[in-house]
Amino acid sequence: MLIGLNIFNAGQFFYHLLAARILGKAYYGDLAAILSIIGEIGIVHLAIGMTIIRFIASEKKESTVNNYIKWFSWWSILVGGVIGILALVSTPLIIKFLNITQPAAIYLLGPALFVSLIVSVGRSILQGLLKFDKYVLSMMAELGVRILLTVVLTALGYAVFGAMSAIVLGTLFSIFVIKFFVGTHLKGIKGTRPKIQPLLKYAVPVFLQGLALTSMYTVDVLMVKHFFPPDEAGLYAAMGILGRTVFYGAAPITGVMFPLISKRYARGERYYNIFFLSAILIGFASALIVGFYWLFPNFAILALYGSDFLEGASFLWLISLFMALVSIASLFVQFYLSIGKTVMVWPVAIASGLQATLIWFIHPDLLTVIKLSILSAALLVAALFVYFPFHARSNSKQ
DSSP states (O other): OHHHHHHHHHHHHHHHHHHHHHHHHHHHHHHHHHHHHHHHHHHHHHHHHHHHHHHHHHOOOHHHHHHHHHHHHHHHHHHHHHHHHHHHHTHHHHHHHHTOSSGGGGGGHHHHHHHHHHHHHHHHHHHHTTOHHHHHHHHHHHHHHHHHHHHHHHHTTOHHHHHHHHHHHHHHHHHHHHHHHHHHHHOSOOOSOOOHHHHHHHHHHHHHHHHHHHHHTTHHHHHHHHHSOHHHHHHHHHHHHHHTHHHHHHHHHHHHHHHHHHHHHHTTOOOHHHHHHHHHHHHHHHHHHHHHHHHOHHHHHHHHTOGGGGGGGGTHHHHHHHHHHHHHHHHHHHHHHHTTOGGGHHHHHHHHHHHHHHHHHOOSSHHHHHHHHHHHHHHHHHHHHHHHHHHHHHOOOO
């Protein structure tokens, strides 16, 4: 799975590079802002997804697992529909706040959110079943269609609207792929509805940490789009994508770690070795990427974006440092949640609120925005790290 997810993340990276080159700074700023909104609302996906993974991975009875899958799939359609409608209603406000240069593209936000929730639930089911190969295949299928249609539709002159159409159609294609993989679990009628209380008890804190953690690497993009000119916003978004290579590299590791530790914890087996290995891998990868961007920023930008984006060379390594800190924070949070330590969502919420408040009131230039983000993320990592030995002493399952 790690190899497959890294290939997928490389494809995601390529998609953003391609979109930036095709659309240019101003239009790419629009697309990046829209994708940031999808990421923010995607915290609903995260909360539901992690709940699904934990409950399916921890359940021993196949009949109960199949019933979970039927109900989760049905609920994804209902919740996705509500989110999609709310997004459509909010479209005029979003266009005004983000200064979108091609407003028509925003009207595809609702459909994109609807299909993306259904896909997210389906992939969480595959993760909970530990079907990592099929999980990766569903992602690769979506990405392939998205890249192909982005090239075609933008070449036809549809710009941001074409890129958004490609996202919707690629996600829709992935729904059919996932249904093929989980089809046997969906056969038959739904059984007794699962008890909502234990699901909500776990999902609510997961939702809060997802909201906070996702905000840490999207709110800066949204605020820059609001406060800065289109070209500067597009430059910042492009450098943010390069910086996110750290996060893209860490995400597969935490994605594999979470269900494995959840299952071992539920069975009373040892699991700390999985966490420590994950931490070493993420720390090593982060150091390599940040070091590369510090030493060779011009090379990276020229090779991937072209000379139009060279202004970002001075702060590229700082954005990657910020994303490295967010990746480390995500590792700790996913670990705590996998063993039911939901109390640790509060430091994430506080750090996210601090970052948003500081940027809202202090934003004289892009460099200041980045430094405030680094400060917030560093304080969060420190809090999560300090808690670890206390958690270890209080935990009887090792």
